[in-house]
Amino acid sequence: MSDAAQYxxxxxxxxxxxxxxxxxxxEALAHDLAKGNxxxxxxxYGWNPSxxxxxxxxxxxxxDADRARSEGIDVVRRPTGGRAILHSDExxxxxxxxVRDRNILAVYDDISKGLLQGLRRLGADAAIEKxxxxxxxxxxxxxxxxxxSSSARYEIKHQGRKLVGSAQRRYAASDGGDVVLQHGSILLxxxxxxxxxxxVLPDNETRSALRRELxxxxxxLAAVLGRRVEYAEAVEALRVGFMEHWGITFAQPDPExxxxxxxx
Numbered sequence: 699m700s701d702a703a704q705y706x707x708x709x710x711x712x713x714x715x716x717x718x719x720x721x722x723x724x725e726a727l728a729h730d731l732a733k734g735n736x737x738x739x740x741x742x743y744g745w746n747p748s749x750x751x752x753x754x755x756x757x758x759x760x761x762d763a764d765r766a767r768s769e770g771i772d773v774v775r776r777p778t779g780g781r782a783i784l785h786s787d788e789x790x791x792x793x794x795x796x797v798r799d800r801n802i803l804a805v806y807d808d809i810s811k812g813l814l815q816g817l818r819r820l821g822a823d824a825a826i827e828k829x830x831x832x833x834x835x836x837x838x839x840x841x842x843x844x845x846x847s848s849s850a851r852y853e854i855k856h857q858g859r860k861l862v863g864s865a866q867r868r869y870a871a872s873d874g875g876d877v878v879l880q881h882g883s884i885l886l887x888x889x890x891x892x893x894x895x896x897x898v899l900p901d902n903e904t905r906s907a908l909r910r911e912l913x914x915x916x917x918x919l920a921a922v923l924g925r926r927v928e929y930a931e932a933v934e935a936l937r938v939g940f941m942e943h944w945g946i947t948f949a950q951p952d953p954e955x956x957x958x959x960x961x962x
Contacts, residue, residue: 702738702795702808702944709948710741711933717749717774720790725777727794728879732869738795740940740948742933748786748889750896751776753865759898766896777879778865784896786889787918789932792881798874802866805878806852808944813854813862813884816939820932822922824856853882859917861885884936885918886927 712723720743730736749772750761758773761782766773771784793809810826817824854862864882871877883890894909919927941947 703946705738705796705946707944707946707948708737708739709937709950710739712741712743714744714746714929716747717745717751717772717785720745720749721751721774721776724792724794724879724881727792728777728867728869728877731794731796732871732877734872736794737949739793740937741792741794742936743790743792744788744929745772745785745790747772748784749774750893751783751785753780753782754778754867756781762896762898769896771896776865776881778867778881780863780865782893782897783863783883784890784893785883786892787885787887788890789884789886789929789936790881791884791936792879794877794879796871797868797876797878802868803852805880806864806866809864809880810852810854810862812940812943813882813936814939815943816932816936817854817861817884817919819935819939820919820923820927822856822861822919824854824861824922827853827855827860856917856922860915861917861919861922884932885916886929886932887920888916888918890916890918 712720723743724741727736727739727741731738747770750766752758752761752773752775754776756775761773763773791813793812795805797805807826814824814826853860853864862882862884864880866878866880869877869879891909891912894905894912897905897908899905899908919932937948
């Protein structure tokens with residue numbers, strides 16, 4: 699059982715919404731909890747329209763914004779770090795929680811185990827990554843502009859291929875300690891590969907190499923299970939998986955409060 703069980707938790711399924719809403723809502727949940735006004739929350743959501751999210755410090759110049767716009771794809775910035783992700787055929791999760799005296803990797807591990815429990819309910823034989831790449835050298839390569847081209851420790855793989863990608867940020871809480879926002883993509887299909895067509899790269903050879911790299915290093919639930927997993931099925935598996943692993947019960951939010959927070 700996780701120490702998350704000492705708190706009351708809220709579960710939110712905000713459905714498929716634009717990228718600006720999705721990123722603003724994750725950050726609002728974190729700020730509310732840091733101020734002492736919110737609750738620890740597991741949120742799940744999708745993207746409509748599809749969107750590219752950039753890491754907090756990533757340059758917009760790495761993205762072919764005109765190509766994205768012509769294909770009806772939004773470009774937004776995440777409040778967390780990491781590299782560019784195309785959010786399309788996926789379930790995105792976010793966890794906003796209080797932590798005291800726990801480092802980044804310990805929190806990653808705890809959240810990854812909740813995700814893993816949910817994925818195994820779907821039948822996915824996935825595992826948690828235990829090694830860590832040397833990111834300073836990795837980020838010097840052209841392929842580093844795409845988040846799914848590498849795996850961090852405590853991210854989730856299937857047979858060596860990345861299935862879930864995550865990023866994390868901490869906020870100082872008003873009562874001491876920290877509030878963690880961690881969110882990430884759980885791939886339902888392989889549409890994330892299209893990211894290679896939306897990057898500014900030096901030549902077609904680099905683009906082709908990056909596409910091969912993503913195809914070789916990543917996977918999705920459809921490929922893992924040999925069947926299509928719909929959004930609602932994946933969401934329910936994650937909800938129950940976190941309840942089982944963390945020993946928690948979720949309180950449901952008021953849907954109107956979700957809208958008010960991001961339309962005020």
